[in-house]
Amino acid sequence: MTAIRQVAVIGAGMAGSSCAQALTLAGHTVQVFDKSRGPGGRMATRRLEWRDRDGEARTTGIDHGAVSVTARSAAFQAFVNQALQAGFLAEWKPLLAAGSLPVEDGAPLCVPVPDLPALCRHLLDGTAATWSFAVDSLQRRPLGWQVAADGLCHPTLFDAVVLALPPAQAAPLLKPHRPDWAGQAAATPMLPCWTLMGIADDPGPTDNAPQAALQRDLARPPTGELAWVLRNDSRPGRDRRPGQAHWVVHASAGWSQQHLEQSADWVQRQLQAALDRWLGRAVDWQHLVVHRWRYALPQAQTTTDGGCWWDADLGLGVCGDFLGGASVEGAWLSGLAMSAVLPQRADSRGR
Template sequence: MTAGHGPRRVGIVGAGVAGAACARTLAEAGCAVQVFDKSRGVGGRMATRRASWVPEQGSTQLAFFDHGVPWWTAQAPEFAAFLAQAEAAGQVQRWAPRLAGAAGAPVQAVQGWLGLPDMPALCRWMLRDIPVRAECQVSSLVAAEGRWSVLGGGEPVAHDLDAVVVALPPAQAAALWAPHRPQWAARALAHPMSPCWTLMALTDEPPGDPARAEGWDELLPPAPPLARVIRQDAKPGRPRTPGLAQWVAHADPGWSQQHLESDAQDVQAQLARALEQALGTALKWRYVVVHRWRYAQVVEQQAGQDPGPVGADARCEWDGQAGLGACGDHLGGGGIEAAWLSGRELAHRMLGSG
């Protein structure tokens, strides 16, 4: 397939799973694609934090925490087929985490997926052979005589583009769309996103290790502040240190919202205490830090509040006349699968095949 029916030169803002899926599909159809992301690497909320810590005796060690999406599921056959290809290429692997709810509830295994060796691997793979400009925060998009320019920090970082795609969380996307498509910006802002304070910790294996004893990999505490506790070192293909336990704990969305502007040290102290309570044991801390995701997940829409996509059944927005497109998890309904489907569907519409 060639880019004969679609735009030839495309700029994509955002190298998360939605932007990467759009970029891959367009590049495979023969488009010249350039991607821009404000972060140092790609993946967006498919993220793995690399942390260095120093044991009581010994030299600096490295630890890795999947502090964004901890694992994801695939329902749509096309997404499952894509993941099977990525699995064959060694970029993802299956994981069936055992989930434990409130005390006494049975532990339940769910079929899920992980990036390999880390979460951004899937996006790195989709973006292989596609130019990505990292540490480039796009500040505006400019249209003149049917061509687009992308500006970072007020300076042009790309010009003479046939089309631009914005693959960002709604609040960030709305800022870029506002001068061109105020109605897209308004619709994007009507998609509420929940924040998430995330605790990453390395501790000694607790006495009677509750995760091992009760046979779970993820605990769903019944009440805030914590919503999810993931045993990072239970994941296959992740490094582990004998005698140590690695935890990633997500604060409840409402609690995170209430504490959005709180001091990180206070949040860390409260979440560390909550982790000990959830596990029912004191922990010997070796390393601990928190990360604030201001836009973590799409809040499920209440009936009657759905802002609605631009076209019927659309998981994306595309104005072929102007050469402006939008994709992201908020348009697809939330989560990794929705973001991937959104990016791919946008590329197909741009190519005139969707």
């Protein structure tokens, strides 16, 4: 492979963002593409708009993607420490509800501020990005890669392309060039997650035992439909309004899988009822909505192949949590591993 100058990174989640930043720092010219209107991927915050009890128009952000960021490797811990110092991350010390399973292994929980995409926004600061561009074609031309969406070709010919996508979305783009990788990606099992989020009346502090759960910030119910129940308004840097409770409820992977193709209305009713059962009372909603994460997390928790795939002859790479580990940290590590295997940029005067 000759020297690489222009790199297209497709996908601006944590893997694509960490890869793009490292490549930019190494001197490459990087162009990021994402089908969404901004970065973050599964580190996602949804803007909710509704009318409150007085008919006033209200709006707030709700984190319906990754619950928290935790560091286990020394490299990611160093990144987390820097982000904490710079103010892109804040530590979250939630009160755990009675009856909840413990949270992971007790590692500190961090949350990007003011919203989940903030960390990726920070990593991509200064990198060229094209949003609302759902790449559906990658053509290998004699002088480089052509990237297209919906019949529209980006004008740059790229020396290398990095796919930082969930495996099912990477597979069709890989198929014409590396059918073996496409097959592996398509066969990688991903767990789904149905998520309920919304705004409810907050009954305030109480001595009543079941209702005391309402004052808790986080729960991992040990059985039933729900995997995570959290108060978004208890998280650092989020909206906190008197009289309101901002809930996010993630269904378990098993329940989500079983009901993946059900209607949103049906799922919403089931998850509302499950939350009422968990809290021991009916929640008075002002506004609520459900979201289906078809590819929430890779099933396998282990890393493979050192965290990324790279074909030096083609100038084609793949990274993401399915290669680096099923977490924000795994995605970050995979993006970094990807950047490290690309040949360093040589002086490319005259191109």
